[in-house]
Amino acid sequence: MDSCSCFLPPSISNGRGRGFIGFVDPANTNQVVVDKATSDTLKSDLTTVFLPIVYIVVFAVGLPANGMAIWVFLFRTKKKHPSSIYMANLALADLLFVIWVPLKISYHLNGNDWTYGEPLCKVMVSFFYGNMYCSILFIACLSVQRYWVVAHPLSQQRKNNKVAVGVCVAVWAFVWLTSTPLYLYDHTVRIKDPNITTCHDVNVIQDALDPFPSVRLPYYYFIFMGLVVFLVPCVVIVVAYVLLLGVLGNSMGDSTASKNRRRAVVLIAVVLVTFVVCFVPSNVMLVVHYSLLKDGVADNGYGFYVSTLCLASLNSCLDPFIYYFVSEDFRNHVKNTLRCRSSRTVERMRVSFSSMKYSKRSKSFVSDGGTTQSSSC
Known part of the structure; x- marks a missing residue:
């Protein structure tokens, strides 16, 4: 048995623990001792290679994608x-989270220090966690x-921006408060x-016989969330999506409804x-992890738990695809932005083509004066 294991309870010191539970070192109260399994996991490729690779992908994709999304919306x-x-x-x-990801990358590449x-x-x-719940x-x-837009197309409520702004303010206030x-x-x-010094990885248990007081606050927080x-x-x-598919299913004969249905399915x-x-x-895993810690159970698959938290950050990369499929305007704006077209140029093109007629013979747009223009803009 190593020198640290003598301070651990039998259930932890036998090497089977994977709960990342630590106990204050009696010889030095500024340090915490952990079991061998925890120490090995902190040194493993899972936490020092796999996790930083995922976070690098999140940062490389999430920063430009969400930055462009905000640019388009604003x-x-x-x-x-x-x-x-x-x-x-x-x-x-997503952007508020992504800007902090370099710290996570540095932390894991530095051996979880x-x-x-x-x-x-x-x-x-x-x-x-604010990003995840937001x-x-x-x-x-x-x-x-x-x-609501599909089920009540004539309702003025579907265009009520004040309600949307109020809901957004309420969401931000709720998340910041919680x-x-x-x-x-x-x-x-x-x-x-x-x-090393870990960040949000090891839970310090003050009393091995009564662990709940040491994790009471995070336990109640994550159970509630x-x-x-x-x-x-x-x-x-x-x-909402079951009702949406039901509404679109009732109007299958309409070509517009069929198109909306395909878009809704995607x-x-x-x-x-x-x-x-x-x-x-x-x-x-958050609920399971802290429920087990509350009861003093150490063998709770911490490797899987920490991997799921890492994968949760991928939502910052997947959310832009939601914008792409929800809004046709967003798709068009992204394409025009990537092609370096200004808003004024796009508007001139729209006005120009709205005044033209499409000729099936020449497969091009023809103006009233007979001038032919390509439709490949």
């Missing part, structure tokens, strides 16, 4: 509508809005072996992939 979309407002806020939530201090660790953890809530808002508990306890832990901020929006999203598939990959595993 400067290229003239007619704002509720869907664009929800999508802009979703892109902002956090060198930026406790306050910055709390901020990064807060933005991580994404869930805004996707739920988009799903309900999508159903993130407060994450600032009320320490996330950094100084480990004796390996000689899992049941209220994850499960309830999931139900809302499922109901959108549902993208949202489903986002939830199955990013949100369902991470939220389930």
Whole structure:
């Protein structure tokens, strides 16, 4: 048995523990001792190679994709509508998270050694979970809005931007308020072996016989967020899309409805992939992880748990696909932005082509004066 194991309870010191539970070192109260399995995991390729690779992909894709999305929503979309407002806020939530990802990359590449201090660790953890729950809530808002637009096309409520803005403000206020508990306890832990400082990885248990007081705050927080901020929006999203498909199914003879149905199916598939990959595993494992810690159970598959949290960050890359399939305007604006077309150029082209007639013989647009122009703009 190694020198650290003598301070651990039998259930932890036998090498089977994978809960990342630490106990204060009696010889040095500024350090925490962990079992061999935890120490090995902190040194493994899972946490020092796989995780930073995923975060590098998230940063490389999420930063430009969400930056362009915000640019399109703010400067290229003239007619704002509720869907664009929800999508802009979703892109902002993703961007606020992505800008902190380099710290996660540095942390894992440095052998899970956090060198930026406790306050910055709390901020990064807060933005991580804030992004996840903001994404869930805004996707739920988009799903309900999508159903309402299709089911009530003549309703003025579908164009009520004030309601959308109010909902977005409420979502931001709710998420920031519920993130407060994450600032009320320490996330950094100084480990004796390996000689590193972890950030939101190791849970320090003060009393092995009664572990619940040491994890009471995060336990209540993640149980509440899992049941209220994850499960309830999931139900809302499922109901909204079932009703949406029902409305589109009732008008199958209409070619427009058929096109909307195909688009809705693709959108549902993208949202489903986002939830199955990013949100369902991470939220389930958060509840399971802290429930087991509360009962003092160490062997709880921490490797899978930390991997699901990493995969949750992929929503910052998948969300732009939701914008792409929800809004035709967004698709057109992205194409024009990539082609370096200004808003004035796009408007001139639209006006020019609206005054032309399409000739089937020449397969081109012909102006009133007989001038022929290509349609490949």
